[in-house]
Amino acid sequence: MDIADFFDTFFEEADELLADMEQHLLELDVDDPDSEQLNAIFRAAHSIKGGAGTFGFSVLQKTTHIFENLLDHARKGELTLRADLVDTFLEAKDIMHEQLDAYRNEEEPNQEAYERICHTLQQIALEEIGQTLDAPPAPSPVVEKQAPSDAATTAPSSDSERHLNVALLNVSEKDRLLLVEELGQLGDVQSHSGDDKRYDVMLAGEVSADDIEAVMCFIIEPGQIEISVVDAVNDESASLKAEAPAPSADTSNGVAETPAAPVKPANSTPATAKPAKPAAKKAVAESSSIRVSVDKVDQIINLVGELIITQSMLDQTVSDLDDSSVGNSSLQNGMSLLQRNARDLQEAVMSIRMIPMEFVFSRFPRVVRDTASKLNKEIELITEGKSTELDKSLVERITDPLTHLVRNSLDHGIEMPDEREALGKPRVGKLVLSARHQGGNILIEVRDDGAGMDRDRLLAKARENGLNVPDTVSDEEVFQLIFAPGFSTAKEVTDVSGRGVGMDVVKRNIQGMGGRVEIQSKKGEGTNTRIVLPLTLAILDGMSIKVGGETFILPLSTVLESLQPAEGDMYAMAGDDVVLKVRDEYLPVIAIHEVFDVKNAITDPTKSIAVIVQGEGRRYAMLVDELVGQQQVVVKNLEDNYRKVPGVSAATILGDGSVALILDITGLHRLSRAKKEAGKKVNHPHLSYYQEAEPS
Known part of the structure; x- marks a missing residue:
């Protein structure tokens, strides 16, 4: 088992912790600091330090160790906060982020930046609290070790060592082996046994429960860990005995016999040093979130898009059938249900990408x-x-x-x-x-x-x-x-x-x-x-329009209204420009059949339909032959699959399998003007309809 398999999880969670740290630092009131915010900043640094030590990121571990020590003085009230100190803390956070990125890219962090921030933090400690910070511990190197077997093992330990029972709940065998190995770097593993549901590890050493959680939470969820203090080996650990279960007494000789620290059976509940987390009672299957690669989500979205296109094709085929027969009626009902379910599936999949x-x-x-x-x-x-x-x-x-x-x-x-x-x-x-x-x-x-x-x-x-x-x-x-x-x-x-x-x-x-x-x-x-x-670039609510024998899609968000132009509302401007008067506003007219040279289109504006659209804050009147209807389409990037086309933003596949272009409103207007400026005079066969008066 390679611990590097968990690097990505550490990087993602460390990024989140650093973001939380920055947010708390920015919200901190230096005149009246909130203890909960200070604790949250300290915990973030503490967790990153533990993970960095586990994965062998020594520079990051040393930086966070010094920073954590200074934060500890701040949360205890021994360090009086000021705005300039918070600025230094933010600088430390930035350097930690740079170190994290370096390790992510398999590079060594900037040594000069590391030395500078450590010197600055030490100088603050010396000036503000009159002492230097503890030197960071040597990092725990990541080495190849033989994975321990599931059989219970025993090892001698010092009589004065503290004993903790670490219970791993609903952890797979693969992860158990790695976790037992990591616990062995934190202390002396006395014994371990159990099954997938509960696996108990007896750990001897001076390590704290917080340190164990900080390391293990980069591999498993906090709710999968239960840490309990158990009895020490001899009578010298009186403070621990007070927390341990009462010893059994042998009244025959008047001597109370203290049993050796046992391996807790899977169904036992050890005496805990602190209240168990409520989340620990929940199974892994009840976890509220799961990390999934964005590439996998994109693949699902593409497949659902293809499914929607196929459904549209089937719907088109069924609509062409004679609906008088009972069989066809049942088929149409089934298609209606498929259409509804396909749209629900599409919306559910799209919601995964929404943040x-x-x-x-x-x-x-x-x-x-x-x-x-x-x-x-x-x-x-x-x-x-x-x-x-x-x-x-x-x-x-x-x-x-x-x-x-x-x-x-x-x-x-x-x-x-x-x-x-x-x-x-x-x-x-x-x-x-x-x-x-x-x-x-x-x-x-x-x-x-x-x-x-x-x-x-x-x-x-x-x-x-x-x-x-x-x-x-x-x-x-x-x-x-x-x-x-x-x-x-x-x-x-x-x-x-x-x-x-x-x-x-x-x-x-x-x-x-x-x-x-x-x-x-x-x-x-x-x-x-x-x-x-x-809201998304993958799906588009569009208005299907017909021009000649061609079908185009207008983004529905750009469509304001549609109307039948009247002769008295059309005006010829200087040059070849034409405008349409709509409620005392004069809108530039874009004839799609002229811009794209579409044949067999309606050329008489008074027999066309003017669709009022908006782009870049301006409104235009777009002349089309027919409004087909509103539909949701799957957007296909035209530039990736073909090339960039002026006046067109993307393309889609219709229910009959044909390709329809999704129009770019402002691009169409620029293309129309470019044609005129290039000397390609636009012929208006019905120019006599326009009033040759330039509106004010």
Whole structure:
């Protein structure tokens, strides 16, 4: 049995412990520290130290040992906390994370960083509590050892040693062998016996129950361990005897006989040194979670997607049959049941990939703290909707764009404390991160109560950069200028921002996830940046449309309404542009048959259907021949399987086996304009219907 098999589990759980540690450190009130938070930080360091020692990660073990000792003084009240000390603790946590990553990549951790943080922690201990910290113990090397057999063994031990009974509950034989071996590195294994249900190991030594749990919980669950103090070998251990079962007395000679520490039978309940965990009574099968590779989940999702496509094909075939016969009627009922069950299965499988936004938001208290410190600003971070769920792949990709938006708000949005005070605002600026579901999408907002955006300043900067922007454009379009490449209104370049890079990447990344970004701002009151994303990229609720003999899919989240255009509502603009008047708003018209050169399509706009869609904060009127209906489709990446096609975001397979393209709204508009600018004049056979008057 190779202990390296458990490395991945250790790395994952250590990552979680470090994240918890950072969260508690950021929430810690240095003036009135919460003892529970200090204990939680200490326990995290203690658990990581135990696991690092077990797996032979010596540098990480030594770092956490020194850090743990300093935290122990803090939780006992012997070390008075200050903001600068918490900053040092956060730096120690970062270095521990770097060491963990080094071991994960089978590299040696940075020795200089290790020596620097250990020196800093020792210096704090010397200055604040008047002593240096204990030197870390030598690491327990991971060596190949012969696995012990399940037969009970005995070994002599010192009379003064403490004896613990470690019960392993519902542990497989393979894991038992490894655990007994690891216990042998913590103390002297006196005996071990039992079965899969309960396996008792008698351990002699000075090791504590906490140390045993810290090591073993990286291999099995805490509920699978019961640790009990049992009687010592001789009468000298009076304190332990008080905790042990009462000795049997031989009244014939007046001498109380103390029995040797027995191996507890599987059905016995030893006297415990501390209350048993309630979770210990639960079987492994009742565990509330299980770790599964993301690749396995993706494979299941792909298979379910193929199942949905097959079900759609069968449904199409059955719908073409004559439904008058009893047999066909039963077949259609069965297909309806299959369709319902397939959709339920699809939703259940998709939910496996959904994780709460808390995983994203938990990174930002540290980002806000560090950035505000650099900028000498006082910032309060508020998070809302942390339980809102999003697809794991999107969670991983949204973190960088959100980080840039947060840093932008802190640098450009929120004013300096003195400036805020002069304006009658609180010295402490407020930054809000929120997430909530909106229809089939998730809405993420980054709001601040800062200076807001200056329309005139943005227009001036745009013209300075050579952008031809008329004065009549809406505020929303002006605010979108900050996403232009190289655009920046910063007065000077700082470590945080000001180089004009990043915001264009933010917009491009969000669009790459099938989303859009909108900005609402009021000068002097603040800015609200809204990101709208689909809940998942694997499944799409779409509207099927027909143009000529072709079927296309419009993302349902972009569709606002549909209507029949009237002659009096169509206007010819300068050049070849055409707009449709909808309730006093003039919308650019996109004729799909012209953009994609679809033959046999309806060319008379008044006989087409105008689907009003929205993309990148703008609305368009898209001319189609027919609305087929709403359906859920499995998204297939077109770029991976073919190549990038302008105006198309992805593809899907319909029930009849044909391929339908999923349209990209803003891409279609750009493609339409590009064709006109390239001199490919769009022919409007019914241009006479349009009023040759440019609307105001």
